Amino acid sequence: MKESLKNTFNTGIRIVEVRVRNFRSLRSVDLSLDRLTLLIGPNNSGKTSFLEALFAAMGAGRRVLSSDDIYIKPNESSPPYNRSILIDVLIRPTDEDGCIRDSFPEGSYWLNLWRNGIALDDDDNDFMAFRTRLTWKHESGEYSIERQFLRVWVSDSSKIEDAEINSEAGTVSAKQLEPMALHFMDAKRDIDDDMRRQGSFWRRMTSDLGLSEDNIKSFEKILTEINEEIVEKSGILKHLKSVLGDLCNVMSGEREGIELAPVARKLRDLTKGIDVNFTTKGAQTFPLVRHGMGTRSMASILVFRAFMKWRSLMTEEDAVHPMLALEEPEAHLHPQAQRALFGQIREIPGQVIISSHSPYVVFHADFSELRHFQKKDADTLVTAIDIKDLQPDDLQKMKWKVLNTRGDMLFAKALVLFEGETEEQGFIHYAQEYWNKNPNELGINFIGVDGSDSYLPFLRLAKGLGLNYYIFSDADGDSLNDISKSLEKIGINNYKTCSNVIVLPDGKNYETYLLDEGYTDVIESVLNRYHSVVDYVNDYIIRMNDQKMKGGKPRNYTDDTDGGRKRALLDIMKSGKTTYAEAIAKEIVSIRDKDRKIPHKIKELFCQISVDTGMTTVSEEKNP
Numbered sequence: 001m002k003e004s005l006k007n008t009f010n011t012g013i014r015i016v017e018v019r020v021r022n023f024r025s026l027r028s029v030d031l032s033l034d035r036l037t038l039l040i041g042p043n044n045s046g047k048t049s050f051l052e053a054l055f056a057a058m059g060a061g062r063r064v065l066s067s068d069d070i071y072i073k074p075n076e077s078s079p080p081y082n083r084s085i086l087i088d089v090l091i092r093p094t095d096e097d098g099c100i101r102d103s104f105p106e107g108s109y110w111l112n113l114w115r116n117g118i119a120l121d122d123d124d125n126d127f128m129a130f131r132t133r134l135t136w137k138h139e140s141g142e143y144s145i146e147r148q149f150l151r152v153w154v155s156d157s158s159k160i161e162d163a164e165i166n167s168e169a170g171t172v173s174a175k176q177l178e179p180m181a182l183h184f185m186d187a188k189r190d191i192d193d194d195m196r197r198q199g200s201f202w203r204r205m206t207s208d209l210g211l212s213e214d215n216i217k218s219f220e221k222i223l224t225e226i227n228e229e230i231v232e233k234s235g236i237l238k239h240l241k242s243v244l245g246d247l248c249n250v251m252s253g254e255r256e257g258i259e260l261a262p263v264a265r266k267l268r269d270l271t272k273g274i275d276v277n278f279t280t281k282g283a284q285t286f287p288l289v290r291h292g293m294g295t296r297s298m299a300s301i302l303v304f305r306a307f308m309k310w311r312s313l314m315t316e317e318d319a320v321h322p323m324l325a326l327e328e329p330e331a332h333l334h335p336q337a338q339r340a341l342f343g344q345i346r347e348i349p350g351q352v353i354i355s356s357h358s359p360y361v362v363f364h365a366d367f368s369e370l371r372h373f374q375k376k377d378a379d380t381l382v383t384a385i386d387i388k389d390l391q392p393d394d395l396q397k398m399k400w401k402v403l404n405t406r407g408d409m410l411f412a413k414a415l416v417l418f419e420g421e422t423e424e425q426g427f428i429h430y431a432q433e434y435w436n437k438n439p440n441e442l443g444i445n446f447i448g449v450d451g452s453d454s455y456l457p458f459l460r461l462a463k464g465l466g467l468n469y470y471i472f473s474d475a476d477g478d479s480l481n482d483i484s485k486s487l488e489k490i491g492i493n494n495y496k497t498c499s500n501v502i503v504l505p506d507g508k509n510y511e512t513y514l515l516d517e518g519y520t521d522v523i524e525s526v527l528n529r530y531h532s533v534v535d536y537v538n539d540y541i542i543r544m545n546d547q548k549m550k551g552g553k554p555r556n557y558t559d560d561t562d563g564g565r566k567r568a569l570l571d572i573m574k575s576g577k578t579t580y581a582e583a584i585a586k587e588i589v590s591i592r593d594k595d596r597k598i599p600h601k602i603k604e605l606f607c608q609i610s611v612d613t614g615m616t617t618v619s620e621e622k623n624p
Contacts (some may be wrong), residue, residue, distance in 0.1 A: 006600060010098050011312075011321040011350060013091050013110055013128075014182065019157055022071040022079075023056075024049040030157045031371060032384065035098060036346060038365045039355040041373030042411050042443055046380030047314055047355040050373070051325040053494060054353070056086040056134040057147075058323070060181035065134040065145055085134040086160060090153050091180075095398055102126065103331040109319035113176055116169040117149040129153045130172045131163070147172040160439050166347040180321035183304065187328040191299040192289040195274070201307040206271045208421060216267055223265050231264045237262065294332035298341065305348045322350025330358035359407025367395060372410065372465040374443060377614075385464035395494050406447055408457075413443030414461055414609050415469040417455060419479060422510055422577040423472060424448040426585030430598050432590040433508040434606045434617060452482035456489060462489045468612055470500045472605055474509040500612070502605045511573040515566060517599050526583045527572065541568045 015033050025046045031037075038049040064293040070079040092103045103126040104111040104118065110128070111118065118128050130397050137144050149166035160540050194200040211219070231237045237260055264270040267467040276288040278295065294540055308322040329345060342364035345352060356362065362370070366473045372383045387395065402409070409415050418424055424446045431439040431446075439446065449455050453457040455471070462469035473479050479531040480503065487495050491605075495501045504513045514523065541557045541564050555571075557564020573580060589597050598606070610617060 004265055010094065011172075012094060012104075012108060012319060013321050014094050014098070014100065015089060015180070015323070015351060016092050016100070017051075017090040017153075018054055018057075019086070019088040019090075019160055020050065020053045020261065021160060022052040022083055023069055023087065023159050024071060025375065026053060026376060027071045027379045029380055029382050031382055033351065033353065034369050035351055036369055037351075037353045037371060037374060037390055038362065038369050039353065039371050040362055040410050040414060042375075043357070045373040045375050046382075047373050048327060049380070050382075051327065051353065051355060053085075053087050054089075055182050055184045055325060057089055057130075058177050058180065058182050060178075060183050065132075065143070067143055069134070072378075080140075081136040084136075085132075087132040088150065088153075088160065088163070089132075090127060090129045091572055109179075113179065114169075117166060117172070117176070119149075119151050119153075119166060121153060127153060129163075131165070141325060147177075156181075158465055171182050177347075179319055180323055182323040182325055184325045184374060185301065185304065185327065186413060187331045188292070189300040190302065191203075191276075191296045194300055194303060195289070201304050201595070205303070205307050205310065206274055207268070209267065209271065211267070219267055220265060221268070223263055223267075225263060226263055227259075227261050229258050234262075268382065278574075286512070291419075292332065294337065295330075295332070297332050298337070298344075302344065302453070305344070307395075308349050321347070324348055324350070324352045325491045326352060328358075329354060330356060330361050335360050342480075355399060357411060359403065359410065362407050362410060363399065363403045367398070370410075370465065372467070374413075374466065381466065383464075383466035387464075390460070394457070394460065401454065401457045402461055406445075408464070409445050409447060409467070411443075411459075412445040413468065414445070415458075415460055415467050416444065416445070416605070416609075416615055417469065417471050418445050418448050419452050419474060420450065420577065421448040421536050422581040425578065425581040427472075427602065429582070429589050430587040431606065433597055434603065435610075435615060436617075444609070452479040453486075453610070455483060455486040459490050468500075468609075470605060470609065471495075472503065472602070473501045473504065475504040475507050476509055477507075479509075502601060502608070504601055511570055511577075513601065514573075514584070514599065515569065520566075520569065521585075522587050522591065523569065523573070523584055526580060526587050530580065537565055537568050537572065540572055541565070544568070588600075 014035065018031050018033065020029045020031075026049055029046070029050065031050065039050065041047060044300075052063065056069075057065050065078065065085055070083055070085055072079050092100045093102075093108070093110070095101045102124075105353050114128050117130070118126055121127055129147050131146075133146050133148075134143055135146070136142075146173055149169040151166040154160060154163050191202070194202040198204065219301040224399055231241060241260050244260075264273065276299070277285045278288045278291055288296065301497055304324060307325075308320075312320055312322065326345070328464075329341055334340060338358050338360040342361055345354065354361070367385050367387050370385060372385075374381050374383075416427065418427075427446045428439055430441075431444060436443055447458065449458055452473070459469065461467075471483060483501070484495055487493075487501075492498060495503070504510070508516065524537055528534060530536075533539055544555055545564070546556050557568050580616055588599070591597055606617075610613065
């Protein structure tokens, strides 16, 4: 990277933490920020609210806070007057490599900008912090907004109200915030709107092309000559010019005639009509505004990047710390484009805060950049994963075994883990029967981890980000040993004390459990229908008896008291796990007897999920 470009990323400051109190669902949220921070989580979990809270505190063209933004408890119809919105922002100085440093250097632009607003922490390190407060004023009978410097950044955020205001520094002015003002690009961004809208990044860049006066005069002379030649060679334009010339006979005052300008004669007018043509290989050239929303949305982001890089490079005495809040950058883009997008976003200077629902975008972020949002009743909870004790190999497995193919689990309301694919296929139908809704509507993910020894990367990510996770496990020795080892590595020493770990009884696996629960007739019916025969199990016994099993031991079904049917049925189910799993589940939920529609251990799991997440069952919906 060129030195001049590298400097646009190192602005001398970084916003390191934001604390929000009583803003919509953000009753009490503390969020640390990196150079790039990725907000993830389900819809309506508070991601956009956080971006709007920060925009209200330090946005370019800040939105006005109102009583409608104040957090309301579930049993309240309106907020009490003594409840205030607080948005505290902490800023630290950085060195040339973008790392936090102890103090602002002598002569720093930021030192001169904030002056008495800069304070010292308990370790005598410089910081600047300010508070935006919306509070009720009894004297005026209305809410008012104040922005003030803080003298102290309290380490215990539960005591945020105790933070002392730096009254000597006065209020925080717009001039003191403008160099680091937050720009908010929502999901509706469109380069077509940007090119038309006054004050957009596109118009701000193209309004001054940086040409000298001599160049401007030279180009405008050429434009005049082009206009004259077009009019001269166009019979229609010559006719129009002749007729419009009669204006001189109607209007009072001296007139020198009429001039037609098919092309703008002034450069400042010409730039308003700048178009961008985009061509793919072997295709016709089209203006960018005639392409799809994905291309236009991405172009809008790239224009912002160009604007901020240019502004940073052109800055001489003044400094600038670009801040961008970017909502759903993946909007309208296909998966491969979403993957490529992240590299483009990383090139945006300053700090970037992204909210996303794309597992493809998440895959390309560092784990330290993730902030997970979820709702707990009326409140938003935010979690960041702690990776300081994890080895590079641990992170590699989390990325490639989980995020690469199962990244959608980060947006789930409940996550159910199994050893394999068999349960994953069947549980979708059991869940549909239990809740009378598709599990995707409920935000439930069923995931086979591909073996009992593969739980750990899923568990590390789920626990680290505060996801509601559950394990449904076979009860054979290897499975339980593997699960115990994995849980111990995330701090859980005894799975038997965990209500979110459901284990089948008496050493059974999934197949033996279904048979012992009395579903033999259902399973045999599925096999007969699948193979279009009258008695597939009997045919299997005749065909496979005395044949060698894995390990060389011959099969012997005929010595069993039931003629070998149970052992044969188990062998069929184990050899065709993924072949029959979904069909068996569909057949079970179609049973007339309501008590048999869902096996008891599976019902126990679903009941626990309902208790933890507040989901209602079919019976609860019918009998509220």
